[in-house]
């Protein structure tokens with residue numbers, strides 16, 4: 001095809017379009033322009049929003065990543081170490097306990113029998129001055145654990161006190 005023919009064909013094809021455009025009223029054109037403007041605005045807004053979103057995401061990720069990774073690394077290893085150490089220390093501390101103390105006697109020393117010390121064989125029921133030591137204020141016979149007399153002499157003393165009671169030289173208990 002020659003260039004002249006091409007031009008002729010093109011003009012023939014474009015002709016109806018030009019006619020249609022000429023027929024379109026200026027009001028309708030303005031409406032279309034406004035619609036197109038609004039569409040373009042919305043598209044541009046969406047694009048800008050997407051860009052801003054991507055930037056913010058990148059910023060937040062950059063902030064989070066350096067904090068999270070080192071925390072995990074530093075936390076895990078020392079935990080394992082601290083768990084192992086106290087167990088070892090416990091075994092070291094146990095032998096530091098104080099050794100077991102044997103029984104220690106408390107209170108006053110054990111008394112010695114007065115009659116055994118003086119080698120008294122027969123306790124006289126008439127010797128009220130001596131017997132008064134083995135009697136309470138009311139006249140009760142004192143027990144062995146308080147006076148310290150031996151079993152044999154405690155028997156003799158109590159018999160002597162009872163004899164002297166009958167002889168009215170010492171009071172009966174409670175009188």
Ligand SMILES: [Zn+2]
Pocket residue numbers: 113114115116117149150151152153
């Ligand atoms: Zn004795």
